[in-house]
Structures are given as C-alpha cells and as structure tokens.
Amino acid sequence: MSDNDNVITVTGEWRKPPINVDIDNRPFYDGLKAHKLLLWHCNQCGAWYWPKSYCQNHENEPFAANMEWTEASGKGKVFAFNRHHWAFHPGFKDDVPYVYALIELDEGPLISTTLVGETPDDVHDIGQEVEIVYEDHPDQGFTLPRFRMTGN
Numbered sequence: 470m471s472d473n474d475n476v477i478t479v480t481g482e483w484r485k486p487p488i489n490v491d492i493d494n495r496p497f498y499d500g501l502k503a504h505k506l507l508l509w510h511c512n513q514c515g516a517w518y519w520p521k522s523y524c525q526n527h528e529n530e531p532f533a534a535n536m537e538w539t540e541a542s543g544k545g546k547v548f549a550f551n552r553h554h555w556a557f558h559p560g561f562k563d564d565v566p567y568v569y570a571l572i573e574l575d576e577g578p579l580i581s582t583t584l585v586g587e588t589p590d591d592v593h594d595i596g597q598e599v600e601i602v603y604e605d606h607p608d609q610g611f612t613l614p615r616f617r618m619t620g621n
C-alpha cells in the first residue's frame with residue numbers, strides 16, 4: 470500500500486470531544502502523525518500492548534526497560550461493532566450513519582475506532598478484516614487512527 474491511499478486529510482474546526490494526549494500515550498500519537506501505528510511491545514517475550522502496560526507474562530525490568538514503542542502492521546479484524554443512526558454528541562451529527570468498532574489488531578491488542586471508506590452496511594460480522602487509515606487533522610496538529618474494510 471502506498472503512503473497516499475491510507476491517509477485522509479480533514480481540515481476545519483474540530484467539533485468532537487478532545488483527544489487526551491498525555492505522557493504515557495504521546496509516542497502513540499506522534500507515531501500516528503508519522504503514519505505509523507506504534508504499540509507498546511515487550512522485547513523479552515514479544516507481547517504487544519495498547520494502552521501502555523507492564524508486560525503481564527513475567528517480571529519486568531526496572532522502569533519497564535524491556536518495553537518499547539514498536540511499529541505494528543495496522544491490520545486487524547472486527548472484534549465488535551455497532552451502527553449509529555443517531556449522534557450521541559453534536560460533533561458526530563454529520564457522520565451518521567457510522568460504525569463504531571472495536572478492532573482486534575493482528576498483534577493482539579484491541580483498539581476502538583470508527584470505520585471509514587465503506588458504507589456501514591458492509592460491516593456485518595465479527596472477524597471481517599480491516600486495515601488502518603491515518604486521518605490527519607493539520608489544523609489541530611494531530612492524526613487519528615481509523616480503519617476500513619479490506620473486503621474479506
């Protein structure tokens with residue numbers, strides 16, 4: 470996939486709830502801005518985490534030195550979804566109907582998102598394959614992870 474066909478640029482005012490960037494998740498959002506999905510990865514056993522956590526499989530090195538932000542595939546499957554025909558927040562008014570989904574990334578962690586690029590009716594079952602789309606918001610200076618169906 471080229472760098473262009475998995476990037477959406479949205480300009481103008483941001484009307485949805487603010488995103489919460491803090492010291493623990495800043496590398497995740499910095500990665501998105503660079504169009505990379507970074508997850509918290511254990512270099513000792515290979516487990517992946519999102520959000521950031523100590524590895525739960527063994528004792529961790531001091532200051533979690535065994536853990537590192539590492540680029541993930543950006544691919545996953547629909548774990549759960551619901552279709553919104555009514556906006557629960559005014560910022561989503563122009564998006565309805567839209568699909569809110571929990572994605573099980575190929576690396577294991579779950580990530581919540583709304584789906585893009587297809588009509589909501591294309592989502593009909595858990596296990597359908599998806600891939601990440603980077604939604605750039607240059608006016609706000611952040612990028613959000615969204616996902617689209619890959620047709621399987």
Ligand SMILES: [Zn+2]
Binds near residue numbers: 514515516525527
């Ligand atoms: Zn581990």
